[in-house]
Amino acid sequence: MILYCAGNMDPEILAGMATRTNAKNWLETFAHKGSRNCTEYFASFECIEHRFRVFVDSGAFTVWCGGKVKDHDAYITYAKDLLYRAVYPERVVFASLDVIPGTSDGDYPTEEEFHDAATRGWANYLKEKAAGLKTIPTLHQGDPWEFLDLMMADTDYIGISPRKVGVTLQEKVEWLNDVFLCIDAKGKLPKPGNMHNAIKTHGLGVSSPALMRTYPWFSVDSRTWLLLAGKGYFSSFDGSRIQRVPSSEWGCRADESGHTLSAIRHYRPPYRANLVYCYHEKAMRADAELNAYMTDHWQARGVDWNHD
Numbered sequence: 311m312i313l314y315c316a317g318n319m320d321p322e323i324l325a326g327m328a329t330r331t332n333a334k335n336w337l338e339t340f341a342h343k344g345s346r347n348c349t350e351y352f353a354s355f356e357c358i359e360h361r362f363r364v365f366v367d368s369g370a371f372t373v374w375c376g377g378k379v380k381d382h383d384a385y386i387t388y389a390k391d392l393l394y395r396a397v398y399p400e401r402v403v404f405a406s407l408d409v410i411p412g413t414s415d416g417d418y419p420t421e422e423e424f425h426d427a428a429t430r431g432w433a434n435y436l437k438e439k440a441a442g443l444k445t446i447p448t449l450h451q452g453d454p455w456e457f458l459d460l461m462m463a464d465t466d467y468i469g470i471s472p473r474k475v476g477v478t479l480q481e482k483v484e485w486l487n488d489v490f491l492c493i494d495a496k497g498k499l500p501k502p503g504n505m506h507n508a509i510k511t512h513g514l515g516v517s518s519p520a521l522m523r524t525y526p527w528f529s530v531d532s533r534t535w536l537l538l539a540g541k542g543y544f545s546s547f548d549g550s551r552i553q554r555v556p557s558s559e560w561g562c563r564a565d566e567s568g569h570t571l572s573a574i575r576h577y578r579p580p581y582r583a584n585l586v587y588c589y590h591e592k593a594m595r596a597d598a599e600l601n602a603y604m605t606d607h608w609q610a611r612g613v614d615w616n617h618d
Contacts, residue, residue: 312529313601314365317536318344321351331595334362337531341369353396368407382407386441406435406445418476428453451485467510500526502612519551522604526613535593545592547599
């Protein structure tokens with residue numbers, strides 16, 4: 311399994327922290343200039359020794375959150391140009407420009423709105439394919455099931471996006487169960503003896519270790535490391551999940567050995583960065599360790615994607 315850290319900052323600082331923590335998988339978005347700068351730096355000859363993987367998001371989530379609608383032709387041009395210049399083009403993947411139904415703060419979409427959004431998203435995918443790009447189409451929770459069938463018949467890598475608002479965790483889990491049952495019914499579920507037929511799935515915004523352990527994803531992404539580190543949370547991997555301690559508890563929460571986190575208040579990193587970058591680096595390291603744990607977990611169950 312590949313866990314992509316989502317987020318951006320100064321490309322050189324981010325690359326330095328990523329290298330020290332072995333966080334080599336990054337999701338960046340076409341929607342933000344800072345994110346595009348990181349994408350281009352990670353894919354360039356300056357990072358040839360690091361062999362970063364980059365998942366480029368189309369910016370659909372930004373649009374859904376109220377951002378400006380993206381120019382599809384510009385996205386296609388950007389993707390083709392980046393692949394031409396990338397030192398490892400096989401380690402750069404692009405999400406298709408999907409259309410997320412509804413808005414982040416509006417009413418739950420109707421069946422017609424789900425169908426219309428899925429239809430437009432599929433048309434975008436076909437346009438990218440006609441332009442010579444191999445992109446990753448996305449099935450959203452609530453989309454008609456016929457679109458999952460279309461995707462499985464046309465490509466070997468698809469995005470799976472649980473609804474971010476308006477549904478309960480139980481509803482997300484029930485939907486994911488149905489998704490992977492449908493994949494299994496088509497003979498494409500990743501499992502022992504079937505890896506040669508298995509379809510790759512990317513869980514968009516799937517940051518829960520429980521969901522990572524439950525479903526045989528090829529990849530997932532999370533920006534939790536960025537959001538909580540910026541708020542002063544101290545992150546550490548405990549062997550099966552990530553523990554995040556808020557600054558308000560540094561001096562009072564003790565582990566089994568009786569140690570506290572009080573001393574971190576005096577820490578200053580020995581490189582060009584503010585103190586907050588210390589928390590970002592800790593969070594990156596925790597994500598990288600979680601990634602290694604999940605890879606081992608699925609390999610032990612016979613799901614081995616042979617990541618290099």
